[in-house]
Amino acid sequence: MADLFFLTIEHMVLVLIAIVISTAFGILLGIISYWTPYLDKIILWTVDSLQTIPSLALLSILMIFFGLGNVTLIVGLILYSLLPIVRNTYIGLTGVSPHLKDAAKGMGMSKLQRMFKVELPLSFPLIFSGIKIATVTALSIAVIGVLIGSGGLGYPIYRGIQTMNFSAIIKGTIPVVIMAVIFDFFMSKIEQKLVARGK
Amino acid sequence: MIQFRNVSKRYGKKTILDNLTLDIKAGEFVILIGPSGCGKTTTLKTINRLIEPDSGEIIIDGKDITKVDPVKLRRTIGYVIQQIGLFPNMTVEQNIAVVPKLLNYSKEEIDAIVHRLLELVNMPYEENAKKYPSELSGGQQQRIGVLRALAASPPIVLMDEPFGALDPVTRDSLQEEVKKIQKKLGKTIVFVTHDMDEAIRLADTIVFMNDGKVLQVASPEEMLQNPADPIIKSFLGKHMNHENNAANLVASDFMRAKVLTVPKTKKTLECIELMSRRDVSSLIVVEEDDTYLGTVSVDKIRAQGKAGKEIKELVTVESMTVTRNSNAQEAFELLIASPTGYVVVLNDDNTVAGLITKTSMAKAMGEALWGEMTQ
Numbered sequence: 001m002a003d004l005f006f007l008t009i010e011h012m013v014l015v016l017i018a019i020v021i022s023t024a025f026g027i028l029l030g031i032i033s034y035w036t037p038y039l040d041k042i043i044l045w046t047v048d049s050l051q052t053i054p055s056l057a058l059l060s061i062l063m064i065f066f067g068l069g070n071v072t073l074i075v076g077l078i079l080y081s082l083l084p085i086v087r088n089t090y091i092g093l094t095g096v097s098p099h100l101k102d103a104a105k106g107m108g109m110s111k112l113q114r115m116f117k118v119e120l121p122l123s124f125p126l127i128f129s130g131i132k133i134a135t136v137t138a139l140s141i142a143v144i145g146v147l148i149g150s151g152g153l154g155y156p157i158y159r160g161i162q163t164m165n166f167s168a169i170i171k172g173t174i175p176v177v178i179m180a181v182i183f184d185f186f187m188s189k190i191e192q193k194l195v196a197r198g199k
Numbered sequence: 200m201i202q203f204r205n206v207s208k209r210y211g212k213k214t215i216l217d218n219l220t221l222d223i224k225a226g227e228f229v230i231l232i233g234p235s236g237c238g239k240t241t242t243l244k245t246i247n248r249l250i251e252p253d254s255g256e257i258i259i260d261g262k263d264i265t266k267v268d269p270v271k272l273r274r275t276i277g278y279v280i281q282q283i284g285l286f287p288n289m290t291v292e293q294n295i296a297v298v299p300k301l302l303n304y305s306k307e308e309i310d311a312i313v314h315r316l317l318e319l320v321n322m323p324y325e326e327n328a329k330k331y332p333s334e335l336s337g338g339q340q341q342r343i344g345v346l347r348a349l350a351a352s353p354p355i356v357l358m359d360e361p362f363g364a365l366d367p368v369t370r371d372s373l374q375e376e377v378k379k380i381q382k383k384l385g386k387t388i389v390f391v392t393h394d395m396d397e398a399i400r401l402a403d404t405i406v407f408m409n410d411g412k413v414l415q416v417a418s419p420e421e422m423l424q425n426p427a428d429p430i431i432k433s434f435l436g437k438h439m440n441h442e443n444n445a446a447n448l449v450a451s452d453f454m455r456a457k458v459l460t461v462p463k464t465k466k467t468l469e470c471i472e473l474m475s476r477r478d479v480s481s482l483i484v485v486e487e488d489d490t491y492l493g494t495v496s497v498d499k500i501r502a503q504g505k506a507g508k509e510i511k512e513l514v515t516v517e518s519m520t521v522t523r524n525s526n527a528q529e530a531f532e533l534l535i536a537s538p539t540g541y542v543v544v545l546n547d548d549n550t551v552a553g554l555i556t557k558t559s560m561a562k563a564m565g566e567a568l569w570g571e572m573t574q
Contacts, residue, residue, distance in 0.1 A: 103284030106249055106357075107298055107347075108274030117297075121288040 004156065008175040011152035014070060014145070015138045018077030023131055026082050030089020030127070031115065044090065047083045055080065055141050059148050068149035073142060080141055081134035088130030092123025125194035132187040139180045143172075200225050201246060201355065201387070206255035208241055208411075215241045216252065217411035223389060223404075225260075225354070228381050230398040231391045232434070233408035239391045242408070243357050246389060247276045259355070274298055277348030277356035277386075281363045283340050285332040291317075291343050292328040298351040316346040320376060338369035345377060349384070356381075358390040362397065374400055395434055399423070407431050448527035453563040454544045454553030460485045463492055463511035467504040471497060483543060483551055484514045490549040494518045494539070520545050523552045530555055 029047070033040035050058075059076045066072040096119050104118045120127075146154030153172050160168030201223040208216040216238045223229050231239040244250040245257055248269040257264050264272055285294050292313050299309045317324050320342045332340050341361060348356050358377075362370040378401050381388050392398055398405050399419040407415045407422070407430075415427035426432040460483045461470060470482055474497050481496040493514035504513055519533045519542045533542045534555055542555040 097282070099280060099282035099284045100286060102249070103278065103280055104286070106247055106273055106278035106280070108270050108272075108301055109297075110270050113301070118286055118288070122286075 004171060004175065007151065007153050007155060007172075008179070011139070011142055011154075011176070012179060014073060014150065014152055015077060015135065015142050018074045018138055018142075019081055019131065019135050021074070022078040022081035022134060023085055025078065026085025026130070026134075027089050027120075027127060029082065029086045030093065031120075033086065033090045034093040034119075035111075040090065044087065047086045050079050051083045055144050056147065059144060063148050070145075070150040072148050073145035073150035073152075076145075077138045077142060081138050084130040084133040084137075085127065086130075088126045089123060092126035093119050095126070096122045125191060128187070128194055129191050132184065132191060135187065136180050136184050139176060139183065143176060200258075200260055201389070202258040203242070203245075204256045204258065206242075206245060206252045206257060208238075208245070208250065208252045214411050216245075219255070219411065219413060221406060221413055221416070223387065225387050226385050227403045228378070228388045228390065228401055229404045229406060230402035231389065231406050231408060232393060232395065232398045233414075234430070234434070235393065237408040238411040239393075239408050240359055241411075243359055243389055243391050246355070246357055247273045247278060249273075274301055274351065275353050275355070277351075277353040279341075279344050279348045279356065279358040279361045281360040283332075283337075283344045283364075285340055285343055285347070287332055289331075290328065291330050291332070291335070294332065294343060295347050295350050297347060298353075302351055304351075312350055316349060319380065320346065336369075337365055338373060341365060341369075341373060342376070345373075345380070349380070349386075352384075353386075355387045355389070358388060360391055360393070363392070363394075370397075377401070395436070407434070448563075448567065449523065450521045450525040450527060450530040450542075450544050450555065451523035451552060453527055453530060453560050454523075454555045455559040456553045458483060458551060458554045460489075460551050461495075461510070462487060463514065464509050466506075467500050467508050467510055467513070468506050470495065470510055471500055481539065483554070484510060485551060489551075491520065491543065491545050491551050492516070494543070496539070518543055521555075522547065531560065534560060 029043050033043045053061075055076070058079065059072060062072045062076050062079075066075055100118060100122065101114065104114045109117060142152050143154040143157060145152055146158045153176050156172035157169055160166065160170075160172060203219050203221040206216055206219040207214070219238070219242065221242075231242055233239050241250055245252050246259075246264075248264060251265075286297070289297075295313050295316060296309045299312055304312070313328060314324050317327060322339065322342065327335075327339075332343070335343065344361065345358075348358075361377075362373050365373065374397060377388075380386070390401065402419055405415075405417060405419055405422050406413055407417075407428075409428070409430055415422060415431055417425075417427075422431065423435060426435055459473070459477055459479065461473065463484050463486060465484075474480065474482060480498075481494050484492045484495050486492050492511075493516040495510050495513050495515065499513050499515065500510065504510070518539060519537045521530045521533060521542055521544055523544050523546055530542055530544075534540075534557065540557060544552045544555060546552045
């Protein structure tokens with residue numbers, strides 16, 4: 001049982017590391033797509049297609065570069081999480097009312113000031129909802145990490161499958177589900193607050 | 200002082216500004232007005248370089264604005280838009296402080312500015328500063344929008360139909376406040392509107408534009424008296440009659456010209472017959488040479504008249520009369536006092552010009568107020 005607790009924490013930490021990095025990159029890519037009209041299609045298409053690669057295949061390819069272990073899993077999770085974050089950042093930024101952009105520009109804000117004082121804060125509710133989707137998805141995908149030798153709750157599940165031990169499978173699965181539900185619940189709460197304030 | 204020198208702007212084939220040349224004097228409240236698509240908003244936005252003209256130059260206080268960094272330029276020019284554009288993620292205080300912060304004012308200075316400005320529009324700091332824009336009414340929001348534009352004391356403030364989306368009562372009070380503030384602080388305000396009421400109310404100078412050209416630059420008074428173009432005339436509409444004529448209206452403007460007169464030699468029964476056919480209760484009686492004699496009422500003929508007699512003995516001469524050039528107000532007062540409900544208008548040669556009744560008076564006043572009536 002202590003083992004399971006440790007694996008749960010490990011699982012969560014791996015996912016959170018990936019999400020933090022993915023958020024940073026995702027928002028950056030979202031901003032770049034928003035600023036450069038011809039790049040937006042390329043970036044969005046790229047993160048779109050990343051999502052279509054089966055997770056097992058993606059991790060296997062990454063293994064060639066990063067070897068076995070947690071790093072490969074984190075990189076895989078980052079790539080998977082990019083899509084909702086980049087897309088929502090892009091949609092959020094383009095969706096900021098043109099009047100507000102006009103006002104911000106007319107008052108003498110530079111491009112960067114407009115981004116950080118007006119456009120990003122106003123898009124944040126949507127960006128956050130992208131992060132939420134990415135987090136919940138990453139929690140479940142991280143289970144496959146066991147196949148490339150990383151830690152987390154994939155291990156007890158995989159062992160359960162190999163030994164045909166049904167209760168081991170359940171024991172590994174339940175923490176994943178509970179984590180996903182808890183993250184979803186609390187992040188949705190925050191999301192609602194953000195949306196209400198942005199009105 | 201803002202000078203436009205041969206400024207042109209095209210979008211594709213469409214010419215928005217056509218070789219525009221215009222001077223805006225410092226400290227003036229200047230209103231750009233004209234039909235939609237006339238280029239007024241484009242003109243406004245070239246001043247803070249939100250729109251760059253294709254050719255020509257714009258000079259502010261002797262400096263060609265293309266030589267100034269647009270971001271720095273905009274910080275010295277206030278900007279208010281119709282959609283208000285308060286940042287919903289910032290409080291009232293933070294919204295007002297945007298430009299001072301961009302200009303690196305100290306915290307104490309900014310604090311003082313916010314306090315002073317909120318006081319200027321009677322929105323106490325304690326009650327309002329920490330609120331978010333969504334917690335304010337539309338009128339309050341635009342007040343803050345105006346304050347935000349004033350915060351860094353820019354000498355020039357641009358306003359793009361700032362009160363267009365407000366209800367009439369709120370608009371009235373905001374117009375008054377803005378006019379007061381402009382006078383008090385001596386700002387140059389360039390203000391776009393399509394509402395002539397607003398223009399006449401606020402402007403020192405009205406610039407009337409059409410098809411990217413300036414048709415007339417004049418004070419409201421001057422434009423009302425001598426509109427330079429039929430388009431301006433139609434835009435002024437009701438104001439033309441109202442502003443121009445109310446003071447110099449004369450009795451003849453109020454009268455009904457077609458009136459029934461009878462010579463004093465007419466017989467009583469004929470008169471009664473005439474009155475019942477025309478559905479009137481009295482007639483105007485004239486001498487043989489058509490000069491005015493008096494009136495005769497149906498009651499009087501019935502009470503004292505004898506069949507077959509001429510009506511000249513029954514004529515009442517006390518009826519109210521005015522000459523056709525009498526002041527309208529005088530005629531109006533007579534009409535109110537008149538027991539018969541009408542006033543006779545006479546020409547200079549004492550012939551009858553017309554009749555002012557309560558109906559003709561009401562109709563004429565309606566026209567003065569709202570323009571030509573269809574009926």
